[in-house]
Amino acid sequence: MKKLILLGLISASCVAQAAESSHYQFLDKLAENSFFKDTKVDLTLRNYWKYLKENEAQPKEVHSAWGQAFGLDYKSGYFLDFIGFDATYTGVIKLGASDYFSTRGLLYNDGTGMNKDNAKGFSKIGQRYVKIKLGNDEVKFNGKYGWQILKNYGVLTASNRLSQNSYLGYSGILSYGHLSLDTAYVTSAINRDSPNKVHFQTKDKKNIDYIFTSGLTYKDQDLFLTYNYGEAEDYQRRHVIETAYKPTEQLTLGSQIYGSYALDEYKNMAASKKEYDNHAWHYAADAKWQEQVWSMKFGIAYTQAKKENAVGNYGRHIAGNSRGRFNALTSAGVDYMRDGELALTAVGTYNFIDELTTGLQINYGQFDYKDNTVRTGELNIFNRWAPTDPRLKNLSVFSMFGYGWSYKHGRDDKTPTLDHNNKYQRSPSLSGEVIIEYRFNLL
Known part of the structure; x- marks a missing residue:
C-alpha cells in the first residue's frame, strides 16, 4: 500500500x-510572438511656456500659457504579422496662464471668453486605433481605423504643443518602391488643447460631416515630390504640391504651392466670415545650404486671395477643428499669406558646440492697401540644446525670443485699420517660448 x-x-x-x-x-x-516582442512603450515629459505681447486687434494684451505634459505612447507589434493596436495617453497640468491664454494652444479653455480663470489642465487618450499591414518588401499596405494623429498626411497635419490634435476615421498608405499613395477619411477631431471630441466646422460654426484627402508621393535620396488633394464636405477644396531636390550634398532646393477653392457652404457664408471670395493660392520657394556646423536657408513667397472691399488671405486650415498642411517658411509667428503679399525669409544656424545650435530667423512681408504699402516683419533668435551624453540622449531644450512689427486690424479679418490720415498703424509685438522635453523608452 x-x-x-x-x-x-x-x-x-x-x-x-x-x-x-x-x-x-x-x-x-x-x-x-511579434505582437509582444515588437511592442514599444515610451514616456514623454514635455514642459512648454509660450508668450506673446501685442495690440493688433485690441488694446495691448499679454497672451501667455505654461504647462507640463506627461505622455504615454504604446505601440504593439503585429499579431499573425497582420493586425495590431496603438494608443497614446496624455495628461496636462496647468502651471500658469494670463487672459488670452487660449491663443497659445496649450491649456484647456473651460469656459467662455478669454479669462485666465478658465485655464485648466486636461487628460485624454488622443490615439487609439487598430492597424493592419499587408504585402511584402516590394508592395505593401498599412491601414488604420480609430483616433489617430495625421502628420503631413494629404492636406492634413498635426500640431504638437503639450499634446497633438487627432482625427477619427480611416487612413491607409499603399507603397511601391519610391512611390506611395495615402488616403484618409475622417469625421471628428480632438484639438491639441482639449480633451473633447468636436465636429469639423465652417467659419460660421456649421458642422461638416467629413474631410477626405489623398496624396501621391515620390521620394528617393535626392528628390521629394508630392501632390495632395482634399475636400471638406461642401465647404472647401484644397490642393498641395511640395518638392525638395538635392543637386549636391550641401544644397537643397524646395518649392510649395497651396490652393483653396470655395464650395457651396463657403460661398453661402457672410462676407465677414470669409478669408477669400472664390479661391486663394500661396506660392513659395526656398534654398538651403548645409555645412557641418552651419546652415543658411532663404525663402520667397507670394499670395493671391482676392476679397471684395477687404484684404483676403490664404487660410491654413481646410475646416475649423482641423490643422492644414503648410510647410513653407512663410508660416511664422504672423503668417505671411495676405492677398498680394510678397514675403522674404532667411534662417541661419550655427553649432558653437556639438550639442548646441543657435539660429536667427528674419521674416519680412509687404502688400498694398488703399495707397499704403503695409510692411510686417519679425526677428527671432532661437537655441536648441540636445546633449550627446548617452544618459541624456533623449533630452532637448528649445528656446526662442523675438520682436515683430505688424499693423492694427479688425478682430475677425486681416484688413488694416486706417487712421484719420488714411494711413495704416504699426503694431509691435514681443514673443517667446521655451520647450523642455525628455523621452524614456520604457519597453
Whole structure:
C-alpha cells in the first residue's frame, strides 16, 4: 500500500512538473510572438511656456500659457504579422496662464471668453486605433481605423504643443518602391488643447460631416515630390504640391504651392466670415545650404486671395477643428499669406558646440492697401540644446525670443485699420517660448 501511495505521489509530481514546463514553454513562445516582442512603450515629459505681447486687434494684451505634459505612447507589434493596436495617453497640468491664454494652444479653455480663470489642465487618450499591414518588401499596405494623429498626411497635419490634435476615421498608405499613395477619411477631431471630441466646422460654426484627402508621393535620396488633394464636405477644396531636390550634398532646393477653392457652404457664408471670395493660392520657394556646423536657408513667397472691399488671405486650415498642411517658411509667428503679399525669409544656424545650435530667423512681408504699402516683419533668435551624453540622449531644450512689427486690424479679418490720415498703424509685438522635453523608452 505504501508503495502504491509513493508511486502515486511521484506520478503526480511528474505530471505537475510537466504541466509547469508546458506552461513556461507557452509563455516563452508567447513572448516570442511579434505582437509582444515588437511592442514599444515610451514616456514623454514635455514642459512648454509660450508668450506673446501685442495690440493688433485690441488694446495691448499679454497672451501667455505654461504647462507640463506627461505622455504615454504604446505601440504593439503585429499579431499573425497582420493586425495590431496603438494608443497614446496624455495628461496636462496647468502651471500658469494670463487672459488670452487660449491663443497659445496649450491649456484647456473651460469656459467662455478669454479669462485666465478658465485655464485648466486636461487628460485624454488622443490615439487609439487598430492597424493592419499587408504585402511584402516590394508592395505593401498599412491601414488604420480609430483616433489617430495625421502628420503631413494629404492636406492634413498635426500640431504638437503639450499634446497633438487627432482625427477619427480611416487612413491607409499603399507603397511601391519610391512611390506611395495615402488616403484618409475622417469625421471628428480632438484639438491639441482639449480633451473633447468636436465636429469639423465652417467659419460660421456649421458642422461638416467629413474631410477626405489623398496624396501621391515620390521620394528617393535626392528628390521629394508630392501632390495632395482634399475636400471638406461642401465647404472647401484644397490642393498641395511640395518638392525638395538635392543637386549636391550641401544644397537643397524646395518649392510649395497651396490652393483653396470655395464650395457651396463657403460661398453661402457672410462676407465677414470669409478669408477669400472664390479661391486663394500661396506660392513659395526656398534654398538651403548645409555645412557641418552651419546652415543658411532663404525663402520667397507670394499670395493671391482676392476679397471684395477687404484684404483676403490664404487660410491654413481646410475646416475649423482641423490643422492644414503648410510647410513653407512663410508660416511664422504672423503668417505671411495676405492677398498680394510678397514675403522674404532667411534662417541661419550655427553649432558653437556639438550639442548646441543657435539660429536667427528674419521674416519680412509687404502688400498694398488703399495707397499704403503695409510692411510686417519679425526677428527671432532661437537655441536648441540636445546633449550627446548617452544618459541624456533623449533630452532637448528649445528656446526662442523675438520682436515683430505688424499693423492694427479688425478682430475677425486681416484688413488694416486706417487712421484719420488714411494711413495704416504699426503694431509691435514681443514673443517667446521655451520647450523642455525628455523621452524614456520604457519597453
